[in-house]
Amino acid sequence: MMICVEYLDQVAIVKLDRPVLVGLNEIRLGVPVPYLADCILRHLVGVRLARDVMDSGEFYPPATSLQMGLVDQVLPLEQVVPAAVEKAHSLGAWSEEAFALIKRNRVEGIQAQVLAHQEQKERAFVERWYSAEARARLKEAIDRF
Numbered sequence: 001m002m003i004c005v006e007y008l009d010q011v012a013i014v015k016l017d018r019p020v021l022v023g024l025n026e027i028r029l030g031v032p033v034p035y036l037a038d039c040i041l042r043h044l045v046g047v048r049l050a051r052d053v054m055d056s057g058e059f060y061p062p063a064t065s066l067q068m069g070l071v072d073q074v075l076p077l078e079q080v081v082p083a084a085v086e087k088a089h090s091l092g093a094w095s096e097e098a099f100a101l102i103k104r105n106r107v108e109g110i111q112a113q114v115l116a117h118q119e120q121k122e123r124a125f126v127e128r129w130y131s132a133e134a135r136a137r138l139k140e141a142i143d144r145f
Helices: 035-045 047-056 062-068 077-092 096-129 132-144
Strands: 002-007 010-015 073-075
Touching (some): 035 096
């Protein structure tokens, strides 16, 4: 099993020898989803689906994650390296300057949004992370695993 998550042309390929579930469970832990991840998720899958994913804290199997747009590709383990090589070749095949401009156009809106609110969002996240409720929920989660 391989999951390839691609956003802003940054590719993360995770090689797995067993099925994996994909999701954001921060709500279950009593903490918010980090602002950058929140913004990227909304951009990738839309506001409604992002809301559902973040508000539920659910985890989704690979096929569902693919259908929802949370991942770009799910492959058998033996296809991971060939897929990674192919993706690297395809990303490097075009004009570096054109690619950089296309990528900048894609990311600059989120970058501006995040930077405009970064200090406030980070402060709120840290305050919530160290709250008594979040600490208790995190301890419960650690004990379960």
